[in-house]
Amino acid sequence: MSNVASFKLILLLLIAIIGLELLAKRFRLPPAAALIVGGAALAFVPGLPAVALDPELALVVFLPPLLMNGAYYIAWDDFKHHFRGIMLLAIGAVTFTTLLVGYCTHLLLPGLPWGCCFALGAIVSPPDAIAAKAVLERVKLPGKVMVLLEGESMLNDASGLVLYRFAVAAALTGAFSAVDAVANFSLLCIGGVVVGLVIGYAAIKLIKALSEPFLVIITSVLPAWICYIAAEELDVSGVMATVTYGMMLGWHQHDVVSATVRTQGVAFWRVLTFMLESLVFVFIGLSLRGVLDRIGGIERAFSEFAPAVTLVVGVVLISRFIWIFATDSVSALIATFLKKGGFQLDWRAAIIKSWAGMRGVVTLAAALALPTSLPGRDFILVTSFVVILVTVLIQGTSIGWLIALLNMKKDAQGEHVYLTEPQCWALLEAAQFSAVEARAYDSDGKLLHPRLLEQYGYRARISDLHRNAPELPVDARTAHYDIILAAIAAGREALLKLHRSRQLNDEMLHMLERDLDLQEIAAIHSRGD
Structure with missing residues (x-):
């Protein structure tokens, strides 16, 4: 596809996004679900060229600004207060899902190497920041639950991608060391935070020195990509670097940015994030055609992969329930023991957290980036795409109804009391x-x-x-x-x-x-x- 044709395609997709957003509003559907379905339908329009989503390009273009956007608006004080709970989800739930999916996949497909099974688990384990934000911003939840889910969605990509890297390496080489994996994960995360702090400090100093609103806005936005790319070049976590910068800017912007710049910047940022989020989901839908071409058509997908894919999707959904209910129960028991009160598990919050596990572009990009020589690559690719469809179309569509059914808006006891x-x-x-x-x-x-x-x-x-x-x-x-x-x-x-x-x-x-x-x-x- 030529550059001109690519530009025309982008224009066509932006027009389609407007129509799909209106349809989603008309039928009261989450826009993410409408955009994926619409993108999948566009993929099979006669005469429309096939769209091949470059996984590395997708992560570099879409992930940094959308991660920064979430970090910029994160409730910093609540984030610190609930940091342990966020880590239990961002690291604990991702690791548990990876292990359980890998184990169950190997039981069903014993011929598939353990490394490939765990690579699949790492690909489908982290809920996506973009998908989570697109769904959660349209529902009303108690502050604690919202902070936990938003914090998890920003940080779990780091743990998922690190597990993915080691699982793929183990599948190709047959060697794996848990000690090395933990040490490398710690270094990747700490290194990413350091990169984010250094670039964030320099960016804030530069923003203070500028007076032209447009220069300030550009200077505040560009470091999202700079942090991600610089961290990845240094072989540390680009996710952690970008999130760190976003949180720094969100904390200091009240002092370093004028009212005019903030107002114009927010308007610009909302338009940019809307376009990027919408294009992400449309591209996910468009990639369906390429996935089917890679595996030899939809007939092969159903005939060879349907039972195993169904099992993995079920394990992905159930594993999150198991982990969240187990960790919340242990936390409630510890709190009961320390306070010597009656055991109280917030089962409604646990259900909502368990159901809010939408996957998205990170899962798809990781699956597409698998080496062609990796055993079971076609199965992993199909499974990853189905997990995205099920979690976004089913969980994303129904979570608003579930929140209303459980009456979560009134269940906010135990949170910090703020001024009205x-x-x-x-x-x-x-x-x-x-x-x-x-x-x-x-x-x-x-x-x-x-x-x-x-x-x-x-x-x-x-x-x-x-x-x-x-x-x-x-x-x-x-x-x-x-x-x-x-x-x-x-x-x-x-x-x-x-x-x-x-x-x-x-x-x-x-x-x-x-x-x-x-x-x-x-x-x-x-x-x-």
Whole structure:
């Protein structure tokens, strides 16, 4: 396919994405499911050229920015608080699934070498960050469950790809050392974190020195790819490097990025991530044709692989339930023993975590990257594709219904108690009023800005009056000129203090910060800048 033909195909896919998104909305389906089905249908359109997804290119193009996007918005305080639970999923669940899938596959197909069986397990074990984000952002879950799933989806690719690397090497050479695997995994992860910290530090310093909004946005986005590529070139984890940078930028952006840049950057980032996520799922669907061509057609897929593929898919689904219920039960027993209370297992949260195991582009790319000489490559390729289809189309489509059935939105006990939106605004408006009051009089005590003092005093009184209300009254918050910018700065400082002291969660921080950004942009525009 020529470069011009490739560009035309991309344009055609973007048009198809618009139509598929509208269909998904019309029939209330997860867009990821509609895009995969639509891509699969497009793959067999007469006259449309076959699309061969380059696995290395797919990972480099799609994975870094989407990993960074998830890390940028991660609830940092909750991430630290639930780090043990995230690691149990990102490393423990992936390893357990790899071993169980490999063992069961070898029982069914004893002629397939152990290394190939475990390579299959490593390929299908890690839930995909892109698929998880595409599904989870459209459902409402308690904060703890959401942080666990989002944290897992960002970090488990590292463990899955490392296990994949060692399993393939063992299958080709017949040699494997568990000690070497653990040591190398630790070095890969630590090395990736170090690369992310170094590049992140340099990027944040450069962002501080820039003033042009477009340069700041580009400078903040490019390190996602730079971290991934640099880490992979140094033979450490590109996933860990990118996630580390994304978390650093998300933490420091409140201090180093202006309101104008943040507003424009968020708009640009949303469009970019939407296009990349959508193209990922369409390409997964389009790759069905190539998979079938590689194995000799759909007839061979059904006649030779159907029983074994069905078994592996079942093991993939069941293994996650086993691991999550086992680890959650042990955690509940330990908590019961330490607190000397009644045993309480949050079985509803365990069910949701077990069902939220969507696979995606990482699984497909790893399967496509298998050496052609590897025994059982066709079987592994078909199985990987079926696992993606089942988890995205069935789990991704039904998880919203399951959450509603289990009434998960009301089951948020035991989480850290944060301030409500009215309580936050009461504190912010009080800080803004203090800033205006200090600047409303001249050195002789003469009132220079009675209207501003009255306006901010009124807003502070109204916010304080409604601090315990379920919702804030509709109120137009307009701002202008220098004194209002000082008030906004005071409000922003109060907002960050609330967040740093764990009184404010990340979701509320971003929402209130967006309001302050809009006030600041309006003030700067009114001032004539």
